[in-house]
Amino acid sequence: MNDEYESCSKKVQGMRANVEETRSKQSAIKQGGRVQEALMRQKATGAIKGIYGRLGDLGAIDKKYDVAVSTAVGAGLDRILVDNIDTAAACLNYLKTNDIGRVNMLAHDQTKK
DSSP states (O other): OHHHHHHHHHHHHHHHHHHHHHHHHHHHHHHHHHHHHHHHHHHHHTSSTTEEEEGGGSSOOOHHHHHHHHHHHGGGGGOEEESSHHHHHHHHHHHHHTTOOOOOEEEGGGSOO
16 A cells, blocks of 8 residues: 555656646746737837837748747747847836836847848
8 A cells, every 4th residue: 555655646746746837837928928918018009119029920930840940949939029229128127117027138239230
């Protein structure tokens, strides 16, 4: 009985760890959506000018390359593209002031041409 109990206990611990990991991922996804939504509202109202949008939403990836690009770039597609470093600073300040969340930004004027 003890061996069976130990085996079941280990399985339960593994399952609990999986549940916690899934909850954590879902929370991060939910927060990311909240941040993106807040910034897109700022763009739509004109409160912060120069926001282009989420990098992954600004272009299309051919289906035959989708898995490769998504794997290679990963979370990079969730970055918010803005026109310059001042706009990025305004976005980050807005998010911080309103305690909305965090985001990675990409300033177009800082990219190599």
